Amino acid sequence: MDETTKLDFEKQTMEMKNKEMHENDAIPASGPLIISRANMVARAHEVSGEALLVKSGNETYLRFENLKTINGPDLRIYLSAGLNADDVVDLGPIRATEGSVNYVIPAATDINKYKNAMIWCRAFGVLFSYAQL
Secondary structure (H helix, E strand, O other), X not given: OOHHHHHHHHHXXXXXXXXXXXXXXXXXXXXXXXXXXXXXXXXXXXXXEEEEEEEEOOEEEEEEEEEEEOOOOOEEEEEEOOOOOOOEEEEEEOOOOEEEEEEEEOXXXXXXXXXXXXXXXXXXOEEEEEEEO
């Protein structure tokens, strides 16, 4: 990223850094099965918590438990084949920077291929953090 873009990214990230979003979704109730779980790994910013793939009924979820991260511009939750945004399933905007939150994974998603859960800054192309599931 060029210097101007980098400065803009840092400015926007600092402005949003303390804007926490809390969520405490329950784990899906109908006989949930944890397919896999992994600790979150920091890339551009510190993070703690776990990512889980959870099957409940006919739905599969990406679940973050005890997540704690900073906010940032245009943060998205992706499932990806690699640690970049070339081949992703976009699960939507980040809904919480602290707590536990579920994201429904579209039924046709190959969870054996898309095994990385990422918090990605779409506006600047920056990987905030990830978990390899």
